[in-house]
Amino acid sequence: xxxxxxxxxxxxxxxxxxxxxxxxxxxxxxxxxxxxxxxxxxxxxxxxxxxxxxxxxxxxxxxxxxxxxxxxxxxxxxxxxxxxxxxxxxxxxxxxxxxxxxxxxxxxxxxxxxxxxxxxxxxxxxxxxxxxxxxxxxxxxxxxxxxxxxxxxxxxxxxxxxxxxxxxxxxxxxxxxxxxxxxxxxxxxxxxxxxxxxxxxxxxxxxxxxxxxxxxxxxxxxxxxxxxxxxxxxxxxxxxxxxxxxxxxxxxxxxxxxxxxxxxxxxxxxxxxxxxxxxxxxxxxxxxxxxxxxxxxxxxxxxxxxxxxxxxxxxxxxxxxxxxxxxxxxxxxxxxx
Amino acid sequence: xxxxxxxxxxxxxxxxxxxxxxxxxxxxxxxxxxxxxxxxxxxxxxxxxxxxxxxxxxxxxxxxxxxxxxxxxxxxxxxxxxxxxxxxxxxxxxxxxxxxxxxxxxxxxxxxxxxxxxxxxxxxxxxxxxxxxxxxxxxxxxxxxxxxxxxxxxxxxxxxxxxxxxxxxxxxxxxxxxxxxxxxxxxxxxxxxxxxxxxxxxxxxxxxxxxxxxxxxxxxxxxxxxxxxxxxxxxxxxxxxxxxxxxxxxxxxxxxxxxxxxxxxxxxxxxxxxxxxxxxxxxxxxxxxxxxxxxxxxxxxxxxxxxxxxxxxxxxxxxxxxxxxxxxxxxxxxxxxx
Numbered sequence: 283x284x285x286x287x288x289x290x291x292x293x294x295x296x297x298x299x300x301x302x303x304x305x306x307x308x309x310x311x312x313x314x315x316x317x318x319x320x321x322x323x324x325x326x327x328x329x330x331x332x333x334x335x336x337x338x339x340x341x342x343x344x345x346x347x348x349x350x351x352x353x354x355x356x357x358x359x360x361x362x363x364x365x366x367x368x369x370x371x372x373x374x375x376x377x378x379x380x381x382x383x384x385x386x387x388x389x390x391x392x393x394x395x396x397x398x399x400x401x402x403x404x405x406x407x408x409x410x411x412x413x414x415x416x417x418x419x420x421x422x423x424x425x426x427x428x429x430x431x432x433x434x435x436x437x438x439x440x441x442x443x444x445x446x447x448x449x450x451x452x453x454x455x456x457x458x459x460x461x462x463x464x465x466x467x468x469x470x471x472x473x474x475x476x477x478x479x480x481x482x483x484x485x486x487x488x489x490x491x492x493x494x495x496x497x498x499x500x501x502x503x504x505x506x507x508x509x510x511x512x513x514x515x516x517x518x519x520x521x522x523x524x525x526x527x528x529x530x531x532x533x534x535x536x537x538x539x540x541x542x543x544x545x546x547x548x549x550x551x552x553x554x555x556x557x558x559x560x561x562x563x564x565x566x567x568x569x570x571x572x573x574x575x576x577x578x579x580x581x582x583x584x585x586x587x588x589x590x591x592x593x594x595x596x597x598x599x600x601x602x603x604x605x606x607x608x609x610x611x612x613x614x615x616x617x618x619x
Numbered sequence: 620x621x622x623x624x625x626x627x628x629x630x631x632x633x634x635x636x637x638x639x640x641x642x643x644x645x646x647x648x649x650x651x652x653x654x655x656x657x658x659x660x661x662x663x664x665x666x667x668x669x670x671x672x673x674x675x676x677x678x679x680x681x682x683x684x685x686x687x688x689x690x691x692x693x694x695x696x697x698x699x700x701x702x703x704x705x706x707x708x709x710x711x712x713x714x715x716x717x718x719x720x721x722x723x724x725x726x727x728x729x730x731x732x733x734x735x736x737x738x739x740x741x742x743x744x745x746x747x748x749x750x751x752x753x754x755x756x757x758x759x760x761x762x763x764x765x766x767x768x769x770x771x772x773x774x775x776x777x778x779x780x781x782x783x784x785x786x787x788x789x790x791x792x793x794x795x796x797x798x799x800x801x802x803x804x805x806x807x808x809x810x811x812x813x814x815x816x817x818x819x820x821x822x823x824x825x826x827x828x829x830x831x832x833x834x835x836x837x838x839x840x841x842x843x844x845x846x847x848x849x850x851x852x853x854x855x856x857x858x859x860x861x862x863x864x865x866x867x868x869x870x871x872x873x874x875x876x877x878x879x880x881x882x883x884x885x886x887x888x889x890x891x892x893x894x895x896x897x898x899x900x901x902x903x904x905x906x907x908x909x910x911x912x913x914x915x916x917x918x919x920x921x922x923x924x925x926x927x928x929x930x931x932x933x934x935x936x937x938x939x940x941x942x943x944x945x946x947x948x949x950x951x952x953x954x955x956x957x
Contacts, residue, residue: 328820434910448911478684479847483891483907505820508893512900531897549825550895551850556874560854562825566790 284516284530284602287318288361290467290499291340291383296353298335298344305571309335309348311523314596314618317467319361322493322500324510324531327520328546330567333503336520337469340501341379342367357383359466381411384465388472390452393459394444400428400455401440404462411463423462431458432488450481457488461496468492471503486513507550511535516602519543522568522578525596529603539605542579577607585609628708631672634870635858635948638674641809641841642696645670647705649691653916663915665691667865668705670942673809673858678835678842680856680873682849682888686915687862689845693811696843697729698722709809727757730802734814736794740786746772746797747782753804771800775830792823796830803834809841816851828854849892853877861885864915864923867942871949881951884908884924922954930955 298310310332317323325333338344340355355367359382367375387393394403404427405420414420421440428436431454444452453473460468470489474482486509493500502513510517511531518528519540527540538544548561565582568574574581580590589608596604597614604618624645631643647669650662666688673679683689694700696707698714707714714725730753733739740749750768754761761767769779775796786794795815802810812831816824828851835842844855852859853873860870861884869882880886883906890905908927913919919926925935934954942950943957 328822450911478912479849480684480887480891480908481911482893483905486893487907506893507821507895508900511895511897512893535895535897546822547895549821551854552895553850553853553877553889553892554894554899557854560825560829562829563822564826566792566823567820 284318287316288320288358289316289356290319290358291317291501292354292356292358292364293336293340294354294356296336296339296355297351298332298339299349299351301347301349302571307570308573309523309570310339311573313353313520313523313525315518315525315528317499317501318516319358319499320497321515322502322513324514324517325501325503325520326505326507326510326517328505328567330522330570331520332523333505333520334471337385337471337501337503340367340467340469341383341385342370342375343379357467377411380407380460380465381463382465383467383469384460384463386453386456386460386468386470386473388475390449390456390476391444393456394452396444399441399443400424400447400458403455403459404428404440407459408462413463420462424458427458427462428455430461430492431455432484433458449477450484453477453481453485454488457485457492461492464496465498467499467501469501469503472505473502474509475505482509489513507547519546522573523570524578524606526579526607527603527605528596529600533600533603539599539603539610540579540607541583541585541609624706627670628706631670634672634950635674635872638672638677640672641675641710642673642843643708644672644692644696645706645708647692647695647707648703649688649695649700650703661916664865664918665915666695666702667918669862669865669867670705671860671867671870673841673843675841676835676839677857678844678855680852680859681843681845681862682847682852682859683862684847684888684912686864686912688865688915689847689862690813692862693731693813693843693845697726697731697811699731723757727805728807729809729811730805730807731811731813732795732798732802732815734817736791736798736818737786739798740794742786745783745785746777749786749797750800750804753801757805759805768800768804771803774803774834775800776826790823791819792827795819795827799827799830799834803838806838807840809843811843811845813845814847817846817848824851831855849877849889861888864912864918866923866952868924868953869949869951870942871946871951875946875949879946879949881945881949881956882924882953883928883930883955885951887927922952 294314296310296313300307327333357365357367401421401424404424405417408414408420424440425436433439433454474485514531517531517534518525521542527543545563576591576593580586594606594608596606596618597610598604598616599610649666650664652659653661681689695702747768816827846852856873859873859876860867863884869885886906887908894900910927921937922935922940925931940952940954942952945951945956
């Protein structure tokens with residue numbers, strides 16, 4: 283954690299499993315991290331690493347057959363006022379979920395009901411959180427939030443149905459809906475995977491502006507290392523349900539420590555320079571019903587040894603830089619977990 | 620052939636100096652009708668007059684955002700769909716004039732790998748059947764089919780244990796390997812790769828891209844590599860073309876296009892990609908464009924990019940710019956170069 287961090291969300295030793303017919307999928311195992319107020323925190327990883335599940339667990343959005351087995355999620359609406367989200371009753375939780383912690387999900391077409399206008403989505407959200415007395419009042423407010431989300435022609439668009447909008451505009455509609463409850467934390471789960479790159483650039487610019495303008499804390503979930511580099515203050519790299527490395531964005535990119543982080547960065551193409559040979563990671567991600575023992579990356583790791591059959595703790599190897607790998611056992615300044 | 624079109628063909632042939640073209644595309648058009656209740660309401664001009672060549676044993680990358688027409692171009696070149704106009708030459712022969720046996724012979728030489736390996740493999744066929752199918756279709760007899768298929772599987776990093784399994788037993792990356800093995804089965808000269816890695820994770824993507832480069836070098840293949848991912852195109856391509864709303868706006872050696880983009884749309888596209896380097900990402904100057912691509916049903920007059928272009932001039936809305944050679948072998952369709 284950085285020195286002057288004022289925590290807004292703390293995740294402690296989270297375990298999530300999915301009880302499927304094929305067996306118990308151990309999707310998240312012992313994930314802990316802290317998000318500081320006002321920062322952009324990234325969860326990055328490949329398909330199935332558990333980044334989305336973790337983000338959903340922040341407001342207990344895990345549905346059957348999934349279950350939070352263990353661990354705590356603490357939310358600090360004000361410094362020094364912890365609320366334990368994991369033990370909150372459903373009524374209290376509803377005020378926080380979508381209210382103080384709002385989401386932008388990956389697919390804006392799935393986030394919007396095709397039978398209702400954009401304005402209605404915003405009005406309904408505001409009404410549900412008691413911010414307006416009627417849907418009609420919410421409808422009038424909606425224009426303001428569409429404007430904030432830089433929707434072109436908001437007075438007209440407020441009356442549009444989702445099918446009348448392009449992918450980028452739908453996502454702006456979703457962002458406006460999320461903003462309408464004046465959240466403190468915005469969780470953006472792959473917000474631009476469904477849109478083209480020029481629109482992605484526009485949406486990311488918007489998120490940056492909103493973050494500073496509205497004093498938001500942004501949690502960005504992505505698989506795109508480019509977006510991490512562009513947007514984030516701190517990053518957690520996830521692999522097969524665990525955080526393998528966490529640190530300030532510059533440290534992660536300039537001196538990645540975990541073999542997985544290094545391999546991942548080598549597999550990412552920087553379009554501004556010519557790459558003659560791309561390095562790939564042999565093998566595929568493990569099946570989380572029967573995950574590998576110990577470090578979950580060890581079957582694909584070029585440095586694996588006997589000790590990797592034991593689960594590595596998180597070694598602190600520098601100012602706010604943690605890595606869960608036995609290679610750093612000797613140079614560690616501290617150990618967590 | 621009229622004098623005009625033979626001159627056009629000559630210029631396409633010499634588009635990239637020092638290269639021998641395998642594929643030449645001239646003024647290719649594909650309009651999809653949009654049907655109303657009774658009459659056709661209009662046409663989506665998915666591809667609207669593109670000309671380019673693909674040099675032998677090289678890769679031409681085709682980039683563009685969704686709806687730019689890049690996939691349609693790939694399918695037209697293989698004659699999986701019929702063009703509305705224009706001509707396509709493969710190894711000097713007009714493939715639009717081919718039919719029957721001639722067309723079949725062409726199809727042996729040109730293959731495709733599709734984007735979605737979950738849809739391009741028949742779930743009821745084993746890997747052996749999938750990879751052997753092209754030989755069956757073309758009536759080619761080999762002495763030992765199993766050995767033949769196995770050799771192909773080794774090529775793409777699979778082995779004998781995979782031979783009689785079904786597609787559902789494989790991950791996305793492995794499925795794409797099977798699709799590549801199938802495309803290799805007939806020893807083609809040319810392959811269209813239509814976003815072959817867009818469904819894969821980065822670590823697996825790197826495996827597949829390296830595999831494609833390997834087989835290209837080994838078999839001397841010519842690739843048309845279609846992708847929306849500029850990084851992937853840079854890694855794979857010797858030459859690249861940028862499409863916008865059915866038109867090629869810029870084409871040239873990929874290093875030149877990346878390092879010295881000429882068309883405002885290319886510049887905007889390049890500055891929109893996130894760069895995996897925090898120092899560069901936060902300090903570079905960017906050209907952001909407003910708005911979204913207009914509907915291809917009713918594209919803007921003149922240069923199709925003009926409503927979003929920061930360098931818009933009056934001429935742009937009136938007249939369409941031709942491809943202009945800005946440096947040797949590097950072409951851009953913009954009035955700024957005149």
